[in-house]
Amino acid sequence: MNFRFTGDKPIYIEIAEQLEDAIFTDIYPEETQIPSTTELSVSLSINPATVLKGMNILVDGGIIYKKRGLGMYVCTGAVEKIRQKRQQGFYESYVAPLLSEAKKLGLDENEIISLIKGGNADEH
Amino acid sequence: MSIEIKNVTKKFGKTVAVDAITAKIDEEKIYGILGRNGAGKSTLLNIISNRIIATDGEVLVDGEEAVENNSAQEKVFLMSEVDMYPQSMNTAEILKWTSKFYPDTDIEKGKEIAKRFTLDIKKGIGQLSTGYRTIAKFVAAIASNAKYTFLDEPVLGLDANHRELLYKIIVEEYAENPRMIAVATHIIEEVAGLLEEVIIIEKGKVIETDSVENLLSRGYGVTGKAELVDGFCANKNVIGTESIGSLKIAYILGHDNISEIPDGLEISPLNLQKLFIVLTGGEEEVK
Numbered sequence: 237m238n239f240r241f242t243g244d245k246p247i248y249i250e251i252a253e254q255l256e257d258a259i260f261t262d263i264y265p266e267e268t269q270i271p272s273t274t275e276l277s278v279s280l281s282i283n284p285a286t287v288l289k290g291m292n293i294l295v296d297g298g299i300i301y302k303k304r305g306l307g308m309y310v311c312t313g314a315v316e317k318i319r320q321k322r323q324q325g326f327y328e329s330y331v332a333p334l335l336s337e338a339k340k341l342g343l344d345e346n347e348i349i350s351l352i353k354g355g356n357a358d359e360h
Numbered sequence: 361m362s363i364e365i366k367n368v369t370k371k372f373g374k375t376v377a378v379d380a381i382t383a384k385i386d387e388e389k390i391y392g393i394l395g396r397n398g399a400g401k402s403t404l405l406n407i408i409s410n411r412i413i414a415t416d417g418e419v420l421v422d423g424e425e426a427v428e429n430n431s432a433q434e435k436v437f438l439m440s441e442v443d444m445y446p447q448s449m450n451t452a453e454i455l456k457w458t459s460k461f462y463p464d465t466d467i468e469k470g471k472e473i474a475k476r477f478t479l480d481i482k483k484g485i486g487q488l489s490t491g492y493r494t495i496a497k498f499v500a501a502i503a504s505n506a507k508y509t510f511l512d513e514p515v516l517g518l519d520a521n522h523r524e525l526l527y528k529i530i531v532e533e534y535a536e537n538p539r540m541i542a543v544a545t546h547i548i549e550e551v552a553g554l555l556e557e558v559i560i561i562e563k564g565k566v567i568e569t570d571s572v573e574n575l576l577s578r579g580y581g582v583t584g585k586a587e588l589v590d591g592f593c594a595n596k597n598v599i600g601t602e603s604i605g606s607l608k609i610a611y612i613l614g615h616d617n618i619s620e621i622p623d624g625l626e627i628s629p630l631n632l633q634k635l636f637i638v639l640t641g642g643e644e645e646v647k
Contacts, residue, residue, distance in 0.1 A: 246576065246629055247553055274535040281527040282553040283390055284535055286573075336623075 251290030260318045361387045368417035377403040379564035391542035395561035401544045409438035437506035441513045447486025451496045462504040470503030490517030512544045552632040579613040584625040600638035
């Protein structure tokens with residue numbers, strides 16, 4: 237897993253988001269173990285308390301759970317949960333900034349729509 | 361259990377290097393002791409480790425007086441910026457010597473760490489480069505396993521790879537054998553992620569002591585065109601600004617009306633380095 241810290245958010249939130257992304261992209265499948273707090277903090281040179289705080293966000297969200305004496309595991313259904321959350325956040329995370337940038341560039345609605353369709357056409 | 365610094369003052373002639381500092385250092389946390397050059401960091405650490413005597417005040421290590429007290433001092437290791445070891449002594453000898461004063465010293469671990477830095481432990485420290493002298497001192501500090509380990513400017517002369525390795529070893533050690541490890545430095549960006557608590561010293565006084573998390577959550581940065589930023593900042597507690605052409609960044613304490621961000625402004629979290637510069641009045645350095 238490749239962690240990149242952008243500095244746009246507190247580190248523990250970035251840790252939570254990047255772990256979540258790794259779970260969503262099947263790097264850590266459901267019911268498998270994710271790296272321990274110690275492994276993550278050593279490999280990233282981040283204070284263990286910060287890493288733990290990031291992990292706790294995912295525990296509270298029902299994405300990972302602790303197996304006593306074994307470590308942290310990905311919950312069954314975690315991927316679906318993340319998908320739903322991301323769908324709900326899609327407008328705010330992607331559409332709103334797109335519209336804001338389009339406004340700066342002076343693109344009107346039709347131009348945006350044709351760009352989206354064009355992008356789609358390229359992919360298929 | 362903790363180290364308590366009570367009203368400690370140190371004067372050198374008319375110069376007040378440490379000015380009535382009161383602070384508490386808890387066990388089993390990673391601390392940053394941050395201050396600009398000459399702020400009084402090293403003097404304070406030298407007092408804690410009984411290398412110099414305070415003019416006034418006292419330091420208690422787990423409740424015991426720190427001055428001339430072996431049972432207190434064997435819990436306190438100071439890796440200092442100045443070289444205290446004889447130039448002809450090599451790292452293997454330093455480790456052996458360390459084990460005489462610090463009963464929990466793990467000489468084998470010290471040798472392992474030296475190997476990871478490819479430090480030749482048979483070479484006299486006088487023959488080592490600045491970077492390797494720093495590494496030799498760091499090896500002794502970590503091997504000591506002291507309950508309170510203070511590292512004063514631990515990356516002096518180290519290249520980027522060795523700095524990264526050193527930070528990694530600090531976290532590893534902390535995870536394996538939790539103890540208080542304090543890093544005193546003015547190079548903050550690199551260590552920020554490592555720290556749980558910080559003590560900021562300016563002109564011999566403690567100006568902040570808090571967890572990194574609390575410190576950073578006290579405010580935020582706002583970026584955008586200068587006039588927009590100025591408008592947004594009116595009647596807010598601005599602690600510092602930077603300008604790059606017509607782009608302006610303001611650092612604000614408090615969270616008033618943060619939900620009403622006008623178009624064209626961006627909000628970012630504070631980072632420790634910026635907060636430090638602003639708090640220690642380093643505006644001229646930013647520009």
